[in-house]
Amino acid sequence: xxxxxxxxxxxxxETIQANWYEHPRWYDIAFGWDPVxxxxxxEAAFERFADGEVxxxxxxxxxxxxxxxxxxxxxxxVTGVDLVPGAVEYARLRARExxxxxxxxxxxxxxxxxxxxxxxxxTLIDSFRLLASAEMAARGAQQFASGLRFGGxxxxxxxxxxxxxxxxxxxxxxxxxxxxxxxxxxxAPGRPGKTPGTSIARSILRVTESNGREYELVTxxxxxxxxxxxxxxxxxxxxxxxxxxxTSRKYDLDRPxxxxxxxxxxxxxxxxxxx
Numbered sequence: 001x002x003x004x005x006x007x008x009x010x011x012x013x014e015t016i017q018a019n020w021y022e023h024p025r026w027y028d029i030a031f032g033w034d035p036v037x038x039x040x041x042x043e044a045a046f047e048r049f050a051d052g053e054v055x056x057x058x059x060x061x062x063x064x065x066x067x068x069x070x071x072x073x074x075x076x077x078v079t080g081v082d083l084v085p086g087a088v089e090y091a092r093l094r095a096r097e098x099x100x101x102x103x104x105x106x107x108x109x110x111x112x113x114x115x116x117x118x119x120x121x122x123t124l125i126d127s128f129r130l131l132a133s134a135e136m137a138a139r140g141a142q143q144f145a146s147g148l149r150f151g152g153x154x155x156x157x158x159x160x161x162x163x164x165x166x167x168x169x170x171x172x173x174x175x176x177x178x179x180x181x182x183x184x185x186x187x188a189p190g191r192p193g194k195t196p197g198t199s200i201a202r203s204i205l206r207v208t209e210s211n212g213r214e215y216e217l218v219t220x221x222x223x224x225x226x227x228x229x230x231x232x233x234x235x236x237x238x239x240x241x242x243x244x245x246x247t248s249r250k251y252d253l254d255r256p257x258x259x260x261x262x263x264x265x266x267x268x269x270x271x272x273x274x275x
Contacts, residue, residue, distance in 0.1 A: 013206075013214040020219040021063060021082075024090035026207050028064040029182045031125070032175050035070040038124055041251035042067075042155055043074070045270050046120060048253060049244050051151025054119040058147060060109035060140075061127030065091030065102060071122075072100035079103040081112045110139040117149040124157040124268065129223040132195040137224055137234060145240035145273065154241060154271040157249060160226045161264025179210030193222035228263045241271040 020027050046054040055077055059068045062080030064087055072078045072095070080102055082088050088106045095102045105112065110131065121144050131137045144154055170187035183206040191200045205217040226234075235241040246257040249266045257267060 015216045021084040030184045056118040058118040150275040157268040181208040
């Protein structure tokens, strides 16, 4: 009897070069950790620093709606805006599944204005740096000032500091949902962007679907670089905002960061809108 050779199945990984926000299900899994810690921090900032009650909250760059939906669960009236159609549609789906109402709008954070002034503006995960030019960043800061009531809060998280040109620090994590596994790598390849004052941040999602198919999604984002001084000047130069505190993404208001000029790393800043 002739023995047949074993059948070998070769799974080829498909590589996709695209914006990860255009693949919202994978993106939502990659950033699908529990938002409770972040929103607990945001609420603590509301209670400690806001003048008056916080009820209406606006999240620019809301993506797939993770933070916006958790805020809505806690009774806030939430507006979210994002420039990527697929992300907004996915956020609407997730809000329906969660049984909450969130006003989700397709739009540009540099041009969008809430229908009435809000009590707080929240953007936690480095998204403000996607406004790559100095002009776009200034317009974004001006829109935030125009849409926020006096005494309201801006809570903004981003990475700052002048990193070495060959910086290779890399973040890695893996999350899974409904049989789909997403391994995420985020790092700086050490390349400047085309826009002056920017650098490239590379994100790689390695996705294994429940049927065994594998994909690699590669995204290069042009991100604006900030020092502590340039970041503060952007929001304080016109007297619109007052910096109240800085902390890290460990989200502990009782462990503030000194705003030294040479600080390098992730920060979360809490500003109050001046009259």
